Amino acid sequence: MNVGQRREPLVTTGGAVYEAWERFVQGDDRVLGVRPEVAISWHRCREQYRVDPHLRQAPIAVTEIEHTPEHDGVFAELGFRAASVAQDVSFAGGVVTVTDSTGRILAAWGDPATLGRATEANMAPWFCWSESAVGTNGMGMALQTHGPVLVKGAEHWCRAFHDWTCAGVAVRDVVTREPIAVLNVSCWRSRLPSFAGNWLANAAATTQGVLRQRARNSGAELVAVYTQACSNRGGTTTALAAMDPAGKVVIADDTASVLLGVPASTPALDATVRWNPGLPELISAVRYGCTQAARNPGWVGSTQIFTHLTDEPIPIVIRPVFLSGHLIGSLVSFGDHHEVPMTPAPEESPPPPRRVVATRENRMVLLRLPEVSFAESDGSEVWLSTDQGRLRAASPSLDRLGGELTEAGFLRVHRRYVVNLSRIREIERGRGGELLLIMDDASDDPVPVSRRNAPAVRRALDF
Incomplete structure (x- = not known):
């Protein structure tokens, strides 16, 4: 690592990007000289989130989310990695932060002077740096993007942050692909340390590798529960499938495989190769069931859905499966009936884009x-x-x-x-x-x- 890297001042308020930013915040869609991913983020900030480009501080994080023990483990792992590199980042005049999936900063390390600058903008624990809160920035864009992101100077949506350069990467749930946390490095009026990009990518890849192995173990356990359930069915003809929390199929019997359009009796332990049944109603129902079971482990629900090769809705029952208190998926039986019907979708779907x-x-x-x-x-x-x-x-x-x-x-x-x-x-x-x-x-x-x-x-x- 180049711990003695010389800090070079950056011109962040001039040039084509700043001129494009000035036009865009006034309603002009011309973004010549702006990277496409940044221009798309600007569009979200202006049209969807309506973030004030003259905002000077990040708001306090008010959204409360329930962190699973696995997510707490990710925060601890990233915190350890951030603390271990904090001195090197400090030598480069930077700060390193960890956020949760809402953009709420959990902790920050680095150069004391830069931390002071950051605190003036509320780049500090318990303040929110999602795109919807402060517009285009490294932490917020990382939540929206797969892979490392870099935001320099006038690429930030808010004028008050144009003196910053930041790079971030999200660690994502390998099953649902939803973000869990973000690791970010920021510098004020200086370049990022030369090692920042590789370090962020490696830290995220290592953490996700652990999650990938845990997901595989969970898949194996889900198959074992499915196998036991099949042996306990006796002479019933109810079709059965095991699905992960994202609504993907881990294994299905011969009948269920036809209804779902997936291979029969073939385990898909790795989260990256599990089958998408292509049935939005079923996927939504399974995800809803997992949400309910996370709050009430004894929850079981039923509903009716359309499947492949059927012209009439078929009843299903969803029974969540836990491993050591951690929800790993559900057993879904088709043609079965249960006395506890599912309530409608847990959340209102966002309005379709215009x-x-x-x-x-x-x-x-x-x-x-x-x-x-x-x-x-x-x-x-x-x-x-x-x-x-x-x-x-x-x-x-x-x-x-x-x-x-x-x-x-x-x-x-x-x-x-x-x-x-x-x-x-x-x-x-x-x-x-x-x-x-x-x-x-x-x-x-x-x-x-x-x-x-x-x-x-x-x-x-x-x-």
Whole structure:
């Protein structure tokens, strides 16, 4: 580590980025010279969160969240790593912070003078640094992004923070992919220490490696509980599956595998290879059950859902599974009945977005929903077929984009495609009987419908 790195003053209030920031906060969408990820964050700050760009201090964190023992372990691990490098960060004139999943700073270490500057802006324990609280910053962007992020000078949304440079990385739950904590390094009017980027990435990767092994162990335990439940069924014909807290399938019997469209009797212990059943109602029900069980370990609930290859809703019962007091998933039985019905969804879904954000070179493109015909996953990127041509989506995940657009007339029809139902012009049948969607756009290629998504398409189009 280069502990004796010389601090070099940074010009943070001039140049193309600052000029773009001045225009953007006044309502102009031109962001020439601004990195796409920063421009997208600015858009969220202005349009969605309405953060005052002239805010001078972070607000106190008022949101109370329940931390699991596993999350407390992550905080302790990151705190140990932050404290161990605090002296090196201090030599570079920086501070290192740890936050929880809401952006609430839990602890801060580093150069006393810089800590004093940070405290003036409330970059201190129990103050909130999420995007929705203070706009674009390292800690807030890390909560929104997969991988390390860097925010320099005028890239910050609030003018009062333009003298800062910061880098952050989120540690995420390997099952749900939701953030648990953020590790961040910040410097005032100086460059980040040369080791900061690699250190952040390695610290997050090491911590997530521990979580990944725990998730695998939990998956193995969930399979063991499922196996025991199968042996206790006797002569009943109830279908059974084991699902993790994110609503992904760990293992399913022959009947359940058909209903869910996943392989039969094949354990998926690793959280990264578990199967997404592609049934939003089921996934929401399982997640709701896990939320309830976390508060009441004895909770069991039932509801009815549509599954693949069924035209009528089928009753299900959700029974949460615990390991050493830690919720690891649920057993879901199909065709079963239970006397305790589930209440409606635990949370109101956020309103559907009014626009979809795309990028073209270094520009941010704001698309009205009717302009988008379909979204396609291509490796690690998502592309949009639009009236303005083929554009790269700002969202890095088709799962996330599809979830946001579900209530806005879009439907997941294939593992690689989400379509705008109002833009479907024709429906064809392929040689093997599969459905093909002809979209109302300039694209000549039909959109395939997977067999497991075909019933949902038929219901949505009423045919």
